[in-house]
Amino acid sequence: MTHVRIGFHASHEQFTPSRLLTLVQEAESAGFDAAMSSDHLAPWGLAQGQSGFSWSWIAAALATTSFPIGMVAAPGQRYHPVIVAQAIATLEEMFPGRYWAALGSGEAINEHVTSDPWPPKSEREVRLRESVDVIRRLLAGERVDHDGVVRVHDARVWSRPAVPPPLRATAVTPETAAWAAEWADGLITVGHDPAGLQKVARAYTDAGGSGPVAVQVHVCLASSIDEGLGVAAEQWRHGTAPGEVMWELEQPEDFDRMSDPGDEETLRSAVLIDTDAASMAERLAEVAASGFQEMFLHHVGLDQSAFLERARDELLPALREAVA
Template structure:
């Protein structure tokens, strides 16, 4: 049976409300959860961005299911500090925590004042970060002098079982590149052909572990309402894809987005008022290679989304998948 997880979006809710939402997600029948790790929201209408690692301690202490985060150490976070945070969560909550590592977005990383590197250099930096974190989790004393620098670091509080390091990838080339080190993959989207191609690139390159897909969904009482919510809250999905990683402010995304572009919006968000239709489309991602689906209700009213999930959507996906 497919694993159905809940995505907690720090960009859209204050941390206290998001904590209540993830607790309700467990009660509603989700199998686990994941969260974002942002310094800023994508757009002004979202309006929030709590600190993911502070929140994760509270979230995991007040739930029982597994939980993960997508993070980008290397600029905003020093990899030794990220390794320490991961190790602490994994020690407190054995076998429940994972972290997916990516090369990051300027939206979150520019705040250090350091130069935002081009994609190839960010990928090289990520490879160094993974090596540093793995060595620290293994108990080594680590010195490293490269795109990141580490001086004689070691972790004193380590879990018996190090946390799994998944990789975040939004394209086939990236999925193939991370296969050498990742304990699993997470990607995003709802087009079965695109998801199949990304997962196949990862598997064909020797990628191991579970393959997860994060799906942005807007489920409301009418199609028009579902579309309105998506256009308000997830409009950055319509911004030019090639610019997404390099924009630095929510205003930049708002300026370049075109929420009136129905096709672009529907490419970014699965929009429907019909639970059965949405469930069928979500279930189509399982034969495309998804072992886990993480559903992100893009509206700020998470109570309404979680009620729909509890009262029909989750069971409908499971029955089809």
């Protein structure tokens, strides 16, 4: 197996921005190779209770660390793509070679606030594709007019990096991964089922997709399985909500209502729970072997410092040996 970059996921939904900034610094000190975060306006559930502005936070995170940090964002509704292009250009100009953006079609929980209708997936993909084209043209220094689902009038981005950063795609299904292969500079997906993830990774590469293929894995390294299930039930209960509603619900209360924290089987499918770092490392290595060059670990519990200590002392050494 080729080298696998092991990163830390910084969860804005669960921590204040100031605490999360400390955690990403601790993650670098613990030995993680990189980090990532997602741009959210709201948390997934009331027990999480946070959601800072990711664009401000990532600039501070890049300024106070030295490893690469990327971010998932959704241009087209809450953010006009010209604004996204300007933000991307500024980050990459300040921190060349350390920033990447992963662009997706978004979720209603973050985008409904504009009061614009929330479109079906097919229309969201058209909007995302147009947004990506606009962003690339602006990063290349063009003056851009565009009249489609997205409308742009004579825009340009003045402060640009010497080399534009990668624009990756997000995908959770093979169909979306294959669709993204034509335009993306890499892919990021989520989960820990090796067979299902392999289908997503293979769909992207078989369709001609280039760049790194990454996976985010929700994990809970606990002192007991019962403790791990309790942490997952409290902090990641939305993982038990029906998959088809994940992009349609508008409020954390909706996710709480639609989820079942007592559904142990579904919790285990949403969060990789283990008590032994070596065992977790073997399971994560199986995920990596499904076609991934990068893996971002998200410990779903609130005690991140304890996880980072175990990651430094146990999990990361075992995982690097397992994927060597």
